[in-house]
Amino acid sequence: MDLYEYQGKQLFARFGIPVSEGKLASSPEEARAVAEELGGQVVVKAQVLTGGRGKAGGIKLADTPEEAARRAEEILGLDIRGHIVGKVWVEKASDIAKEYYLSITFDRGEKQPLLMLTTEGGVEIEEVAERSPDALARVHVDPLMGFQPFQARWLCFTAGVADPDEQKQVIGLVGRLYDAFVGADAMLCEINPLIVTPEGEVKALDSKFTVDDNALFRHPDIAEMRDLDAGEPQERLAREKGVTYVKLDGEIGILGNGAGLVMSTLDVIAQVGGRPANFCDLGGGGDAEGVVDALEVITSDPQVKGILFNIFGGITRGDEVARGILEALDRMTIELPIVVRLDGTNAEEGRAMLIEAASPNLYVEETMLSAAERVVELAGAR
Amino acid sequence: MDLYEYQGKQLFARFGIPVSEGKLASSPEEARAVAEELGGQVVVKAQVLTGGRGKAGGIKLADTPEEAARRAEEILGLDIRGHIVGKVWVEKASDIAKEYYLSITFDRGEKQPLLMLTTEGGVEIEEVAERSPDALARVHVDPLMGFQPFQARWLCFTAGVADPDEQKQVIGLVGRLYDAFVGADAMLCEINPLIVTPEGEVKALDSKFTVDDNALFRHPDIAEMRDLDAGEPQERLAREKGVTYVKLDGEIGILGNGAGLVMSTLDVIAQVGGRPANFCDLGGGGDAEGVVDALEVITSDPQVKGILFNIFGGITRGDEVARGILEALDRMTIELPIVVRLDGTNAEEGRAMLIEAASPNLYVEETMLSAAERVVELAGAR
Amino acid sequence: MAIIVDSETRLVVQGITGREGSFHAARNKAYGTNVVAGVTPGKGGGDVDGIPVFDSVREAVAETSPNTAMVFVPARFAADAIYEAVDAGIETVICITEGIPAHDMLRVYNYVYPRGVTLVGPNCPGVLSPGKANVGIIPAEIFREGNVGLVSRSGTLTYQIGHELAQLGVGQSTIVGIGGDPVVGSSFLDVLARFERDPETEYVVMVGEIGGAEEEKAASFIEAEMTKPVIAYIAGFTAPPGKTMGHAGAIISGTAGTAQAKKEALEAHGVRVGTNPTEVARLVAEVVGART
């Protein structure tokens, strides 16, 4: 689960990482009031779960409350990489002497958290990694040893943070960021830029914070931060129904069981000339109710021109999936062609049920490849 | 640093371990007020840093506030194993269906914390260990893995905590006790008895809590719990002056550098027929100021009839110690015989200084053994 | 021999009285796996399908000497269950449970690994050595005995490939589902190294997917260390960056972890890569046919 900048900063503050004072606003009027309350120059920042806000005009300075309101008006409603801005964060503007970058990520290969620090902050870290890899100091933390100050010192010495007072602040901050990473079950904590003010104060000017969905049961407060309105409408619906669904751009709706098989199905659709409309995993269960829910989500996407079921039964039983398809056709009006490929546990029974139902838009295919070809052909004809 | 029962219970409560409601009282009047506030039957418990309070009459029930005041009057001022009761803890009386024992100690051999649980609580654990060792369930916790619930389950199954609801409470409680042990840098956390009420509620009826002195810098709140008035007057003085000192019962005051050498010196004194009055370690430094402070503490004990310095210089320099002795003799009036044995770094210079000073009660000896014999002889003559 | 599980396997099932645990314990037993014990705290003394149930793994070990544990315990208690198995001396732990917090697994992995314990999963279908033992939820009927080792991050995709291989007459030595989580106990490298050492395995199929860099590392390893032919398949060519594709680990971050990059890395190290399950099965049949 990705957090908005302001939510990440709330967590930062909770773990003692210095951030600027600010407040959320969802209208120009609110932005004006916040600016008034904060006093002085403020910065109005679009809250969207994507990067590139600056270039897209989503971050603006304002000298007066009136200007803050005007800036908020410009920013609210902006479309930034497909994300519509619904809220802005208004905070006291900071003077910036230096821009650093600090992050903790999950290094899956090393199976250890990875700390990264560079004094070349404020730009995309991939750029820095490519342009001047030596400028990017990296150190792994053994999760059993936990973070130790020597690791933060190493980051400072290697990245070239030379000023002793800055070093001291950065070392403390790295420790607190590690605490936040562990304490909030984060997959990523990134501060870019981590700024040094002309007075020598080090603080987080932005936040990128991703929390492990599997650990949200330990963090009801963070779970509540989820913005149910964010994302595509189909994805919202999927969340409500508990369906594992990712919206894509094509016209072939896809359901399968198991993430790998579904990804593979998307690829095969592309290979036979189609474009997948979504990723949708029925998961291990795949009972009738789940099939109905998933079909509701997929058909809510108006771009979908045909639907492919690709089921390889293991725990999932073919007859159960067939029952779900028939039940869905009973409850909903689906005129789109539905191609079904069933294999594995109880697949024969399932296929028999579907053939017997003899629904005019229901097609049963033997192999994954032939099913993909069939659905692309049928969708193309529409 | 040992904590009083009520201080340990404060820490228990902070870590979510259930304890009875209560308050501290240092007079019968206060005890009456507390009993009034708590209502119902209360128990009045002597707060001393030693065991065996029950047998010594330091724990009494009271049905009314008046009785609580009378009981407090009886208990306050009691001498329990050499500890004078200055405060009582008045808490709501608990109905007891079962008495268990639960502790976490530092297993120095295994270098891991050791959890112990037995359903035969309420008596000295050494007794249980001797009488029915199988009744004492033990499990080590790897400090890197941390406490895991399976360990508490194992304790319950092995100790014979059979009731599922009790098990659940005990498992939670063991986890919280481990948190307290780590969180407070404890060397020992003991609950004896851990009771089960007739209603099935599990709670800590007593607490024994020892915190690592070396870690007190992390716990200023716990450091403040230290009772500066506890212990012998010489030990209080030693604490104030920062002298490592333990009061003993004999008549030979002993100063040395290094804990092992001082212990060895005590033994040698005993072997030659004397009785050591104290353990006093000048430590690694052993500068003049430290010598003066230590002499002040040692001579404040009226039982002392002679003083032995046993110094083997390493970092400690013999001349520095000699200077301290002479300075002390300058500042204080010490009529007791002082026997000095100096060896190691700058010992010759030190000896020369002492001989030159020609103080009438100052004796320089060549070996540890001869010095011990000399001081016992001189002390005996007084 | 096969790898990880075989006829020497003595299995204890943790969480055996749960719905999934009891169902699959019985299935594994019916397949011929030597399921010696089950564990559910508080249910000790009973039995599931004739398998004795104990309160703790330690007791199960004392009474029935298992060497392998299968974990079906719910996600929030799963780390505890793995520690319990390792603490009781179990050498191989196969964790089926999905949804375990990544930080839990991070600690578990770093605790377990230096102790020489083999951990497979979590969030994996288990390990099947056809004709010897099945530990997990893999539908054994898809697979047949043979000399091709199969290692995969995905369950059903593995079944699909096994199914296609079976149709071409190719059998397997062992099928290992390593799981799709960010932190898994056994990586491609670990399993490839075992297949390389296993006399019954002559060919290996590796089924990867987007996310992470394990396939790239495996590519270098295969070239440097392996004598046995490896054929690979990667899923997720059409996956967009920044979206988690079902598996918590299947996410393309920035430019890293794309299927294309993985395919190129593998091919650069001389590993043939199929672009769909049918093609990969055909490639395997080709290689196996060429050598037999």
Next chain:
Amino acid sequence: MAIIVDSETRLVVQGITGREGSFHAARNKAYGTNVVAGVTPGKGGGDVDGIPVFDSVREAVAETSPNTAMVFVPARFAADAIYEAVDAGIETVICITEGIPAHDMLRVYNYVYPRGVTLVGPNCPGVLSPGKANVGIIPAEIFREGNVGLVSRSGTLTYQIGHELAQLGVGQSTIVGIGGDPVVGSSFLDVLARFERDPETEYVVMVGEIGGAEEEKAASFIEAEMTKPVIAYIAGFTAPPGKTMGHAGAIISGTAGTAQAKKEALEAHGVRVGTNPTEVARLVAEVVGART
């Protein structure tokens, strides 16, 4: 050969710019120890008595290849310093610092031990192999080269015994101060096992004190595993229960840890025990004389 430190030792001193660190680094160097580097964060680039100073152990390792670290860092930063040394690949860490929280050392020990690193201390005088290397604060002039290994929980008591031995003409292979804290990196057992393996050591003197059960464990070990004669000394016969005698580890709890119990355990396993430093030195001289 000697044990732990010898002429192969390449020493880095952590906390070298402190008062104690600089004093003893120079002394150790003057003795002939190969002191290759010092570390003090933020003081990199300078030198102490000709010893180059670095900001981190990792840098010191890259530039000067030390294999041993001596820790003089203040107590609250000492655990960090030990981790830093181990992380940088140092094989032997000798920690002089006293006052380190016991829980810090508990974690350090359990982290360091499985990694095969030798940790001596904390709160110890260090290790001296006469004529080869001195790492720590032991006054080398008391000791002379010889074939008696000396291991002790106490510093000055060791000097006392070394002094008495010297007067009887007995020299040492290595003197190891293991420290008096509740958690020490090397126990009597660890050091006894090393002495047993060391060809230059023919006799061992073990200097114990009240508290813990290490002397008792050592007694069984000596009887079961050691061929070389061991003479023991225990301090603290007059110590009362429940009082910490200077060392955090020197405390008699209940009936455990008394000097008498330790003496009896040692004697029951055939180890001769002296009751004061003079007597123990005489016993050693006797044994050495009897065998030469």
